[in-house]
Amino acid sequence: MKLHKESTGTIIVASITIAVIALLSIYFLKMWSLVILIPLLIIYGLVFWFFRVPNRDIKDHIENVIAPVDGKVVMIKEVEEDEFIKGKAIQVSIFMSPLNVHICRYPVSGKVIYKKYHPGKYLVAWHEKSSTENERTTVAVESFANHKVVFRQIAGYVARRIVYYCNEGDQAKAGHEFGFIKFGSRMDVFLPLNTEITCKIGDITTGGIDVIAKLKA
Structure with missing residues (x-):
């Protein structure tokens, strides 16, 4: 999936934030960390989905x-x-x-x-x-x-x-x-x-x- 150039900063911030929260939840919550990790992964996936660049066949238009x-x-x-x-x-x-x-x-x-x-x-x-x-x-x-x-x-x-x-x-x-x-x-x-x-x-x-x-x- 191609991502838009405006995605770079947001994805870097999201990646660091989610990584920190994931490590802390695993360290402190052990097996219960899945309660936090699963929603985090869904949100992380939605960030990529938001910045997607679809392939579209753009025609020439005058009027x-x-x-x-x-x-x-x-x-x-x-x-x-x-x-x-x-x-x-x-x-x-x-x-x-x-x-x-x-x-x-x-x-x-x-x-x-x-x-x-x-x-x-x-x-x-x-x-x-x-x-x-x-x-x-x-x-x-x-x-x-x-x-x-x-x-x-x-x-x-x-x-x-x-x-x-x-x-x-x-x-x-x-x-x-x-x-x-x-x-x-x-x-x-x-x-x-x-x-x-x-x-x-x-x-x-x-x-x-x-x-x-x-x-x-």
Whole structure:
């Protein structure tokens, strides 16, 4: 199983911590140490599972908007996007549980024209205000069809580390990685009002694969 590069620090800390607890439990608890060791091994396995990098056949897309993450669609609504669009847009929000793949992918192809990191709170990721009050990043891409699409990584109550690798001027390829969020979080995508939304609330998405919307000419 291939692991994401963001896994290194977490796995080192987890390995040392679990090794110390395991040695102490074996020394002091003897045969009863299994009561502690078995849950520890399960947690250790989940750490590796969280940082997995699945093999996916990413297609080329021009008008399609691709699911940027694995997760569940929790919101589709018309909103005011005040940071970049400065007007009305359709917001599609996808919530990621700690068991989902947490690679963040470009939802559209084009050119990165804006990026900004915002410090903030750590409300639960499905809270509506988390989009504007939580720690987050905002990225805007001008698509090949000249649409401006904004997307936002949002930290949650558990997620405390957001990473994004893109810079203004970079080429964005729908479905390809631009960042990572650790341990449960959310991603919002803001689309033009005339966009055809092809997903619905409750849908389970596969990042880089599923089409969630289609941009109109």
